[in-house]
Amino acid sequence: MIVALAGNPNTGKSTIFNALTGMKQHVGNWPGVTVEKKEGEMEINGTRVKVVDLPGTYSLTAYSLEEIITRNFIIEEKPDIIVDIIDASNLERNLYLLTELLELHSKIIVVLNMFDEAQKKYNIDVDLMSKILGLPVVPAVGIRGKGIDELKEKILRGKFNPKKVEYPEDVEKRIEKIEEKIKKLGLEPARWYAIKVIENDVEVVKKIKDKGARDILHLAEHLRHEIEDIYGDDIESVMTSFRYSFAHGLFHEVAEPINVGGVTITDMLDHVITHKIFGIPIFLAIMYLSFQFVFLVAAPFQDAIDLLFNGKDAAGGHIPGLVDLSYNWMLTFMPDWLSSFINHGMLRGLGAVLTFTPVIMLLFLILSFLEDSGYLARVAFLMDSVMKKMGLEGRGIIPLMLGFGCNVPAVMATRTLKDENERKLSIALNPLIPCGARIQVFAFLSSIFFPSNPALVLWSLLILSMVVVFFLGYIYSKTIFRGKSEPFVLELPPYRMPTMKGISIHMWEKSEGFLRKAGTIIVGAAAIIWIFAALPWGVEYGSPDSYIGMFAQWIAPIGTAFGLTPEAIISLIFGFFAKEVVIDVLYVLFGSKDAILASMTWAQAYSFMLFMLFYTPCVATLAAVYNETKSKKFTLFVILEGFFLAALFSFTFYTIFTLLGVGA
Amino acid sequence: MIKKVLRGICEGKTLAEIAEEMDMEYSALIAMLEHMVKMGYLVRGKKENNEICSTCPLQKVCSERNYTVYFLTEKGKKLVGSC
Ligand SMILES: Nc1nc2c(ncn2[C@@H]2O[C@H](COP(=O)(O)OP(=O)(O)O)[C@@H](O)[C@H]2O)c(=O)[nH]1
Numbered sequence: 001m002i003v004a005l006a007g008n009p010n011t012g013k014s015t016i017f018n019a020l021t022g023m024k025q026h027v028g029n030w031p032g033v034t035v036e037k038k039e040g041e042m043e044i045n046g047t048r049v050k051v052v053d054l055p056g057t058y059s060l061t062a063y064s065l066e067e068i069i070t071r072n073f074i075i076e077e078k079p080d081i082i083v084d085i086i087d088a089s090n091l092e093r094n095l096y097l098l099t100e101l102l103e104l105h106s107k108i109i110v111v112l113n114m115f116d117e118a119q120k121k122y123n124i125d126v127d128l129m130s131k132i133l134g135l136p137v138v139p140a141v142g143i144r145g146k147g148i149d150e151l152k153e154k155i156l157r158g159k160f161n162p163k164k165v166e167y168p169e170d171v172e173k174r175i176e177k178i179e180e181k182i183k184k185l186g187l188e189p190a191r192w193y194a195i196k197v198i199e200n201d202v203e204v205v206k207k208i209k210d211k212g213a214r215d216i217l218h219l220a221e222h223l224r225h226e227i228e229d230i231y232g233d234d235i236e237s238v239m240t241s242f243r244y245s246f247a248h249g250l251f252h253e254v255a256e257p258i259n260v261g262g263v264t265i266t267d268m269l270d271h272v273i274t275h276k277i278f279g280i281p282i283f284l285a286i287m288y289l290s291f292q293f294v295f296l297v298a299a300p301f302q303d304a305i306d307l308l309f310n311g312k313d314a315a316g317g318h319i320p321g322l323v324d325l326s327y328n329w330m331l332t333f334m335p336d337w338l339s340s341f342i343n344h345g346m347l348r349g350l351g352a353v354l355t356f357t358p359v360i361m362l363l364f365l366i367l368s369f370l371e372d373s374g375y376l377a378r379v380a381f382l383m384d385s386v387m388k389k390m391g392l393e394g395r396g397i398i399p400l401m402l403g404f405g406c407n408v409p410a411v412m413a414t415r416t417l418k419d420e421n422e423r424k425l426s427i428a429l430n431p432l433i434p435c436g437a438r439i440q441v442f443a444f445l446s447s448i449f450f451p452s453n454p455a456l457v458l459w460s461l462l463i464l465s466m467v468v469v470f471f472l473g474y475i476y477s478k479t480i481f482r483g484k485s486e487p488f489v490l491e492l493p494p495y496r497m498p499t500m501k502g503i504s505i506h507m508w509e510k511s512e513g514f515l516r517k518a519g520t521i522i523v524g525a526a527a528i529i530w531i532f533a534a535l536p537w538g539v540e541y542g543s544p545d546s547y548i549g550m551f552a553q554w555i556a557p558i559g560t561a562f563g564l565t566p567e568a569i570i571s572l573i574f575g576f577f578a579k580e581v582v583i584d585v586l587y588v589l590f591g592s593k594d595a596i597l598a599s600m601t602w603a604q605a606y607s608f609m610l611f612m613l614f615y616t617p618c619v620a621t622l623a624a625v626y627n628e629t630k631s632k633k634f635t636l637f638v639i640l641e642g643f644f645l646a647a648l649f650s651f652t653f654y655t656i657f658t659l660l661g662v663g664a
Numbered sequence: 665m666i667k668k669v670l671r672g673i674c675e676g677k678t679l680a681e682i683a684e685e686m687d688m689e690y691s692a693l694i695a696m697l698e699h700m701v702k703m704g705y706l707v708r709g710k711k712e713n714n715e716i717c718s719t720c721p722l723q724k725v726c727s728e729r730n731y732t733v734y735f736l737t738e739k740g741k742k743l744v745g746s747c
Binding site: 008058059061063064090091092093096233234236237240241244245247248251252270274381489 | 679
């Protein structure tokens, strides 16, 4: 006797296979392909039974290897019984395969596995299901061995009186016509062959062609067109839809959701979180609280690291930090300029990055949490619906928001948008969304310049960028990038409580990536800046006579209107290569947090941050933009757009606050 | 049912809305979308990675996003008629 196990993937098929066969298993491949084939043996009351584990599939089309293997095995090897292992906690999904199996075989035992989970969701009337289907139905909990004995019992003594999946009369009539001819050809099961040849299933058509029965193919084609005319759709969708309806109907007949309306936690949360009115305020509140948390918790650690590297000016004089100590120590065996380069240049820069580590890690911790829990995907979705409400056509916002992490892949993700204008719209807006690296830099700057409430400052920048993206998106879509929106749908992952391990891994990967980059670049950036600040030979480090000082004097007038100090401009120039470098540059130029703070008024600092929020995307993003559009003009557009916004906002802000006289 | 799902997508409905409207289980709808991908009515929008990505410190973050975008194909659009 041969029993074949079929079922969707992940329904506990292996678990049940093991429970049935124990150690008597044999693993090989299906002939000619590298799909695993598991066979085993068991004995029920003295009857030897061979058990074959079929590949896990959702359907039995001719589109995938697994599905073809499964159906061919059933047709050719003719197992005595098929056991359909169903994940009863996702009952409806699993019933589609059952409808296909019903057409292929008459002796099917339905195992409702994961019955423990299913009972939390709905009451399943097992007897009714068995009656409707005319098949044995066995509830089971594979991991606890529950239901295995009953399954064995049914394998030996189950009663089968299976129901057909019935199609509407006008389809049935036509199936029968073909079925008769197939029977004469000797193909079994004839009804299945008839249905498939009408559906134009490539494998079946080929088989019939090989048998030389061209008349059947002609007839099938004729009948197919008739059905298509009656239903007005292509045959595949008509027939598949009937089977889905059958599964759907069966599901509703036998399963009754436990909580009214079948509301899951995900549904409930989604109603609140993606709410049309409250969704955005909730998002903003979550971000604000997250930022507060980050700065609050990070502050003491940051101070400690800063103290370690840079020491402290106390009443009794300067308490030396690592940088001072190392500088003095190196003076004992190397010239002053070299020690200064190593310590004031590189070591101090390294310290800068390290002081920032707590913020980086905590911020990534929060982002990882929001992402792993499934929240960030919803935010993307929420933004999309807001845009839709605004009557915005181009819906490229989704790949865009998902670029929250990094703009580069987000730009590349726009490849999925087919409409040229919609794609351009998405790419043009993309760099305006602050990427993870930029958020980090803003967090850093906020904590230096606005120690009393960095979270609020960071938060305001985030809001501003969102507003600008919405506004500009609106304008663009009505004017230069008037695109046709490509219909799409997004599968959102269910909410789940992220695991500590998962989050730590994510946080670590992200922080490490960020720090490693900032750490490597700093060596180069520090060296370059130090050299320019120390040359020409003999000038005081960083004085107006040094190259950097001369450059600063030259560039200064350009920045004044925007409140940008020469140092700020220099850091922005370096930031073009990678935004993280802005932090490094400021540290190398000024040496300490306090000196950076002292270098700008708060109005200048905020202007500086506004400028940074929008000015040109980093080199990598621009490269991606060019790569995706292959247009120099468009890439230039993206740069100019950034500079325009940067100038607009920083100028407006700085002017207003200087006029009000509150900037100082 | 296939047409109904496609029409829902065309109208910009979310999967949750479509599932609710059709009184279908969410997991069943997702499986149906995958089936429709095989039949050629939908395509999955893949996130593509390439070398430029590696210059970004956050590349690991973006390669892990757990979402799938489905778009209608020409065949899918034809089935629903106007979209
Ligand atoms: N809650 C529950 N989990 C189960 C049950 N049967 C199997 N599982 C779990 O479901 C997962 C998938 O099982 P597996 O046998 O590998 O599924 P397969 O992919 O269909 O072969 C495993 O983690 C099992 O421990 C069950 O009856 N109840």
